[in-house]
Amino acid sequence: MSAIHLQNLVKKFGDFTALKTMDLAIADGEFMALLGPSGCGKSTTMNMIAGMEEPTGGKILFGERDMAGVPMGRRGVGFVFQNYAIFTHMTVRQNLAYGPKMRGAAKAEIDRRVGAIAEMLQLTPLLDRKADRLSVNILQRVAIGRSAIMEPAIFLLDEPLSNVDAAFRAVMRTELKQLQRQFRQTMVYVTHDQLEAMTMADRIAVMDHGVLQQVGTPLEVYNDPANVFVARFIGAPGMNLLKGRPVESDRGLVVDLGPLGVTPPLPVELAAAMRGARGEVLYGFRPEQATLVQNGQGLAMPVTFVERIGARTIVHLGQGEAAVKTVFDNDVGLAIGDTAVIAPTTSSVRVFDAATGLAIKAG
Amino acid sequence: MSAVTVMTSKDEMKAVGTRPGSRDEGARLGFRLTLPAQILVLFISAFPLLMQLYISVTDWSPLSGTGWWNAWSMWNSFANYTDLAADARFWSALKRTAIVMIVCVPAEFLLGLALATLFADDFPGKRVFYSILLMPMMVVPAVAGYMFFMLFQSGGPVNDILSSLTGSPVTIAWLSDPTLALIAVMVADIWQWTPLMFLILLAGLVGVPEDQIKAATLLGANPWQRFVTIVLPKMKTIIIIALAIRVIENFKIFDTLYIMTGGGPGVATETISVYIYKLTTQDLIWGYVAAIALAILVVLSIVAVFAMKRMARAREVAA
Numbered sequence: 001m002s003a004i005h006l007q008n009l010v011k012k013f014g015d016f017t018a019l020k021t022m023d024l025a026i027a028d029g030e031f032m033a034l035l036g037p038s039g040c041g042k043s044t045t046m047n048m049i050a051g052m053e054e055p056t057g058g059k060i061l062f063g064e065r066d067m068a069g070v071p072m073g074r075r076g077v078g079f080v081f082q083n084y085a086i087f088t089h090m091t092v093r094q095n096l097a098y099g100p101k102m103r104g105a106a107k108a109e110i111d112r113r114v115g116a117i118a119e120m121l122q123l124t125p126l127l128d129r130k131a132d133r134l135s136v137n138i139l140q141r142v143a144i145g146r147s148a149i150m151e152p153a154i155f156l157l158d159e160p161l162s163n164v165d166a167a168f169r170a171v172m173r174t175e176l177k178q179l180q181r182q183f184r185q186t187m188v189y190v191t192h193d194q195l196e197a198m199t200m201a202d203r204i205a206v207m208d209h210g211v212l213q214q215v216g217t218p219l220e221v222y223n224d225p226a227n228v229f230v231a232r233f234i235g236a237p238g239m240n241l242l243k244g245r246p247v248e249s250d251r252g253l254v255v256d257l258g259p260l261g262v263t264p265p266l267p268v269e270l271a272a273a274m275r276g277a278r279g280e281v282l283y284g285f286r287p288e289q290a291t292l293v294q295n296g297q298g299l300a301m302p303v304t305f306v307e308r309i310g311a312r313t314i315v316h317l318g319q320g321e322a323a324v325k326t327v328f329d330n331d332v333g334l335a336i337g338d339t340a341v342i343a344p345t346t347s348s349v350r351v352f353d354a355a356t357g358l359a360i361k362a363g
Numbered sequence: 364m365s366a367v368t369v370m371t372s373k374d375e376m377k378a379v380g381t382r383p384g385s386r387d388e389g390a391r392l393g394f395r396l397t398l399p400a401q402i403l404v405l406f407i408s409a410f411p412l413l414m415q416l417y418i419s420v421t422d423w424s425p426l427s428g429t430g431w432w433n434a435w436s437m438w439n440s441f442a443n444y445t446d447l448a449a450d451a452r453f454w455s456a457l458k459r460t461a462i463v464m465i466v467c468v469p470a471e472f473l474l475g476l477a478l479a480t481l482f483a484d485d486f487p488g489k490r491v492f493y494s495i496l497l498m499p500m501m502v503v504p505a506v507a508g509y510m511f512f513m514l515f516q517s518g519g520p521v522n523d524i525l526s527s528l529t530g531s532p533v534t535i536a537w538l539s540d541p542t543l544a545l546i547a548v549m550v551a552d553i554w555q556w557t558p559l560m561f562l563i564l565l566a567g568l569v570g571v572p573e574d575q576i577k578a579a580t581l582l583g584a585n586p587w588q589r590f591v592t593i594v595l596p597k598m599k600t601i602i603i604i605a606l607a608i609r610v611i612e613n614f615k616i617f618d619t620l621y622i623m624t625g626g627g628p629g630v631a632t633e634t635i636s637v638y639i640y641k642l643t644t645q646d647l648i649w650g651y652v653a654a655i656a657l658a659i660l661v662v663l664s665i666v667a668v669f670a671m672k673r674m675a676r677a678r679e680v681a682a
Contacts, residue, residue: 052577073583085574089596098592099582150582 002062002076002153002186003028004049010057011044011210018044020210021058028063031180031187033201035194037233041210042190046156049188051075062153078147078185080157084139086146088132092123095131095142099150113149120182121145136164137172141179148183155180155187161196173199194234198222206230224350228357231284231350237314240290240324241282243354246274255283255351260299260322267346269362280354285344287314287327298343303334315340419443419653426647434650443654452630453655456638459545463634464613467552471609472602474553475560480590482561483568500558508622511551512538515623538624541631548620548632555619556612560605567601568594600674607670611663635659 004026011019019041026032034042047053049060051072060067067075087095096114105113118124121141126134131142140160147155160176161169177200180187191197197204198218206213206221206229214226225231231239244257246266253271255263263283266274274281301324305316308330315326315334326342334340351360414431420441423434447453482493499507514521515537525533537543571594579589595602617636620626626633626641633641635655642652 050581072577073580073585077581079578079581081574081578083574085572085578087575087578087593098579098584102579102582102584102588102592146578146582 003030004154004186004188005061006045006049006058007061008058009045009048009055009060011041011048011053012056018210019048022212024205024212024215026186026188029184029186031177031189031200031202033189033191033197033204034207035191035197035204035233036207036213037192039209040207042192042207043158044210045207046158046188046190049154050077050079050156076150076153078144078150078152078155080140080143080147080155080160082159083163084143084160086131086134086139086142088130090131091128092118092131092134092142093127095146096123096127096149098146117145117149121148121179136168137175140172140176144176144179148185153186155183155185157187157189159191161191161193169196176200194236198234206233208233224359224361226359228282228352231352231359235286237287237325237327239284239286239350240326241284241352242324243280243321244283245280246278255281257283257299257322260301260318263299263349264297264343264346266349266351267362270349270351270360273360273362274351281360282352282354282357284350284352285348287325289345289348290324290326290342291345292328292332293341293343295341298341300339300341303336303338303340306334306336317342415653415657418650419657421650422648424647424649437650439650443651444658446651447654447658452633453635453638455630456633456635459632460614460616460634460636463545463549463552463616464610466549467556467613467616468606468609470549470553471557471560472564472606474557475562475564475605478557478561479564479568482565496561497558499555500562502555504555504618505622507551507555508619511547511554511619512623515547539628541628544624544628544632548616548623551619551623552613552616556609560609563601563605563608564598567598567605570601571597603670603674607667607674610666610670614659614663 004024006022006024006026009019009022009024011017022041022045024032034045036042044053048055049067051067051070055068062075087098090098093114096117097110100110100113114127115124118127121144123138123141123145126138131139134142143160144155157176161172164172173196180200189197189201201218203215203217204221205215208229214221214230216224221230222234225234225239228241231241242255242257242260244255244260244263247254247256247262249262249265252265252268253274254265257263265271301317301322302319303315303317304319304323307314307316311330312327313330313332313334315328315332317324317326317340324342326340328334352358353360418431418434420438420443421434422437422439422442423429423431427434427437429436478496482489482496502510513519516522517534517536519537521537522533522535525535535543537547575593575597576589579593584592615636616634617640620632620634621637621640624632626637639652639655642648642655
C-alpha cells in the first residue's frame with residue numbers, strides 16, 4: 001500500500017499541453033477516480049503514474065519515494081487496461097502466473113500464489129481455460145488477478161468498463177468495488193463516466209483541459225461544485241445555470257434573470273457572501289431540486305420537451321440561454337406547450353461568478 | 364483478437380446465426396458465382412497435371428516425331444520412376460537443394476526477424492533504410508544473378524574487399540570452387556529474399572497488441588522475456604506462412620543460381636530445378652522430366668499440407 005503525491009505535474013506532447021499542472025494527494029488505500037471528458041488529461045496522468053510516460057515537469061511520489069527514472073516494471077504498480085490486455089494465447093493460469101514467473105519465482109511458490117489469487121477471485125474452475133473466450137467480467141477478474149498476484153502497492157484502472165454494455169456495467173461496478181475492499185490497495189480509476197466515479201470512488205478528481213477542477217467526495221462534488229464546469233459535468237442532467245444580476249428586494253437578495261423575472265430569495269448565508277459583488281452571476285440549481293408551484297412564487301417557463309425515462313420524467317423548459325431541465329416523478333402532468341412554474345429548493349441553490357465561473361461560497 | 368465483445372442477449376446471437384436457410388442459400392449463390400472461375404482454375408491446373416502424369420509413363424520426347432497425345436505408343440511401364448529411384452545425380456541434386464534450403468531459409472528468417480524487430484521501433488532515417496532494404500526483392504533475379512556473378516569473379520569486388528581487409532592480395536576463384544560456389548549462390552539467395560521475410564515478419568510484428576506488451580512490461584518482463592512469451596506466440600501464424608512461402612520458393616531456386624554458375628563447377632551447384640532444366644533442354648527426355656517433376660510436386664504438397672495444418676492449429680491457439 002502506498003500514498004501517491006503528484007506535485008506540479010506537467011505533460012507536454014510537442015506544442016500540445018496535455019496536463020497544465022496537477023497537484024493531487026491520494027491517500028494510502030484510497031479509491032480515487034480521475035473523472036473528465038476525453039482529452040482532459042486523466043489518462044495522461046495515469047500513464048505517468050504507471051511510468052509509461054515521463055512527466056515534462058513536476059514530481060510523482062509513492063509515499064516518500066520519488067518515481068523519476070523508475071521504469072514501469074519496477075514501480076510496483078498494477079495496471080488494468082481499458083480492454084484488459086489479457087494474454088489471449090495463454091490459459092487463465094498462465095496469465096495469473098505471468099508476473100511471478102517473469103521474476104523467476106519457484107514453481108511451487110507460483111502454484112501457491114496462483115491458487116490463492118484464483119480462490120479469492122473465484123477463478124479456480126476456470127484456471128485451465130484459454131483466455132481468448134472468456135466473458136468480460138471474467139476477463140476483468142483475470143486482469144485484476146494478474147496484477148494483484150504481484151501485490152502491487154497501487155492499482156491503476158484505465159476505463160475498464162468502457163467496453164461493457166450498460167446493463168452489465170452495474171454488475172461490474174459492484175464487483176470492482178468489492179474487490180477493492182478485499183485488496184485495500186490504493187486505487188486510481190480513470191473514467192469519463194460520472195456514474196462509475198460517483199458509485200465507486202472515495203474521492204473524485206474532476207479534470208478538464210489538462211487542469212484539475214475539483215477534488216472531493218462524490219457528494220461534495222455533486223452538492224458543492226467548485227465551478228461551472230463541475231456543476232455542468234456532474235449529475236445527469238447537469239446543474240441548471242441561468243444568467244442574471246443580483247438585486248436587493250424587500251424579501252432579501254434575489255437574482256434578476258431578465259425576461260424570466262426574478263428568482264425566489266437566495267439563502268441568507270449565500271446572500272451575505274454575495275454582498276458587494278454586483279457583477280453578472282449564474283444562478284444554479286439541480287434538476288432534481290425544483291418543485292412545481294401553483295402561485296406565482298417561481299419561474300414561469302414553457303415546456304419544450306418531455307422525456308419519460310421510466311422512474312422519473314425529465315422536463316425541458318425554455319430555450320437558448322434560458323433553458324433548464326427538471327426531473328419530476330414519472331407521472332407529472334406536463335406536456336409540450338404548457339407553462340410550468342418552478343421553484344428551486346432554497347437550500348440547493350448555488351451561485352457562480354459569471355466572469356470567472358467560480359462558485360460563490362456561503363459563509 | 365483481444366477486443367472485448369459482449370453479447371447483450373443469447374436470443375440476439377441466435378437470431379444472427381440461424382435465419383432459416385440463409386447460410387445454405389449464401390453458399391449456393393457463392394458457388395454459382397464462382398463456377399466459371401472454378402472451371403478455369405480446374406482446367407489450368409488439372410490439365411497440365413494429367414498431361415504430365417500421362418507423359419511420365421512413356422518415353423516420349425519432342426523428337427519422337429509424334430504429338431504428345433500419341434505418347435501411349437511409347438508406354439514404358441513406369442521405367443521412368445524406377446530410373447529415378449536409381450538416379451544418383453537426381454538424389455545428389457535433391458540433397459544439394461535441401462542443403463541450400465536448410466541454410467538459406469533459417470538465415471533469411473533470422474535476419475528478417477532481427478530487421479523487423481529493429482524497424483518496429485522508430486529511429487532516424489527509418490523510411491530511407493526501409494526503401495533500401497526492400498530493393499533486393501525488386502531486382503529481377505536474372506539481373507541479381509549477373510550482379511553476383513560479377514561480384515564473385517576472382518578479380519571482382521568481393522576479393523578486392525577481402526584484399527584490402529587482409530592487406531595481401533586475395534584471388535579466390537569463388538565460382539570455380541565446388542564449396543565456395545555453393546556458398547556464393549546461397550549468399551545471393553539470402554541477399555535477395557531476406558527482404559521478403561522482413562516484410563512479412565514486420566507486418567506480423569506490428570500486429571502484436573501494444574497493450575499486451577505494455578502489460579507484460581508492467582508485470583516485470585524484460586525485453587527478451589516479452590519477445591519469447593508474447594511477441595513470438597502472437598506471430599506464430601505469420602511465421603509459419605513466411606517459412607512455408609520461402610521453403611517452397613527456395614526449393615525451386617533456379618534463375619540467379621543458373622546465371623552465376625550454370626549448376627557448376629561440374630554438378631557442384633546443381634539443384635533440382637537446374638537438373639530438370641538440363642534434362643529438358645539438353646537431354647530432351649521429357650517423359651523422365653515429367654516423372655521427376657511429379658515426384659517433386661508430391662513432396663512439396665506434403666510439406667504444404669503439413670504447414671497448413673500447423674497454421675490452422677496455430678490460428679486456433681493464437682486467436
